[in-house]
Amino acid sequence: MTQEAAWTPDHIDTTVPSAARIYDYMLGGAHNFAADRLLGARVMTMDPNIRVTARLIRSALGRMVRFLVDQGIRQFLDLGSGIPTVANVHEIAQGMDPVCRVVYVDIDPIAVAHSELLLVGNGRAEVLGADLRNPDSVLSSEQVTRQLNLQEPIAVLCSSVLHFVSDSDGLPDIMRTYRDAVCSGSYLAISQVGLGMGTETKGKVDDALRRSGSQERVTGRTREQVLELFGEFELVEPGLVNAAGWRPSGPSDMSGLGTVNKDFHTGVARKL
Known part of the structure; x- marks a missing residue:
């Protein structure tokens, strides 16, 4: 069995790209297929800054977790956790x-399969x-x-x-259900693309996804739509900002800030 086969469920059509695997490719990961790399490269020609953006978002997630x-906070529910x-x-x-304790949630079978392998022996984390x-x-x-104890x-x-x-x-109703399920003192962290991609580029990306079978x-x-997703939760400083600007720990966290999509809305809010 090849290394790739070890984390590839039998029923997966590897010719159809997946957002989770494209994101893995942009982060420099190895759990992606030719179709993912091809579409990822195509998207990067439409938005040359998207790889930098992906890495800044990943860095921001790490800072969010450390802050939390x-x-x-000792419990985490990671929705759309990816590979x-x-x-x-x-x-x-x-x-x-x-x-x-951590529970990862993802719809992509590759993300789930690889997470299961990674978490073997870890009694406090599941996918x-x-x-x-x-x-x-x-x-x-x-x-x-x-x-997780939601109390x-x-x-x-x-x-x-x-x-x-x-x-x-x-989406607003979906997020309301998650907010209502958690107790006072809980947090919600969001990174969501804004409209800075532009209508023309977005159309090209969606067309590429469609043509690929995804x-x-x-x-x-x-910004207002993303704020709505936080509901009654209170944003912590610095509020809803670009991923690179969310509590940077040093100059490297801000690298690329002048070139990436500046309305990739990122924030953390607390339930009172």
Whole structure:
């Protein structure tokens, strides 16, 4: 069995690209296929800054997790977690405090399969193969009920995933269900693409996705629309900003800020 076959479920059509695997490719990961790399390269010709943006978003996620652990959070629900790469949520959180618990949720079978391999022997982290658009199913799953206590503060992470949920799916209602399920003192973290991609570029990206056979599409949202997703939660400083500007720990976190999509809305909010 090849190394690739070890993490590839038998029923996967590797000729159809996946957003999770394209993101892995842009981050320099190895868990992607030729179709993912081809479409990823095509998208990068349409938006040359997208690889820098992806890496800045990943860096921001790490800073969010460290901030949340510092605030006393020891439970994480990572929605649309994608394929494990460098500095995963459980590695950061458990590196700061081994008692931290994490449940990853993703609809991509490759992301789930590789996460299962990565988490073997880790009794405080699991992966759930599920669609975040079905919050009741996610929240009532064995993995969530086994690992997470929703009566205690928890962090719900939505990093670079909500723009793959269309307006017709009713995203505000979906997020309201997640917010209502968690207790006071919990946090919600979001990174969501804005409208800076431009209508023409977005059209080209969606057309490339369509031609490749992928069902995924990108839905950019305004600052006001993203703020709505936080509901009654109170944003922590510095508010809703570009990914590179969310609590940068040094100059390297800000690299590329002048060239990337400046309305990739990123923020963390607390339930009072």
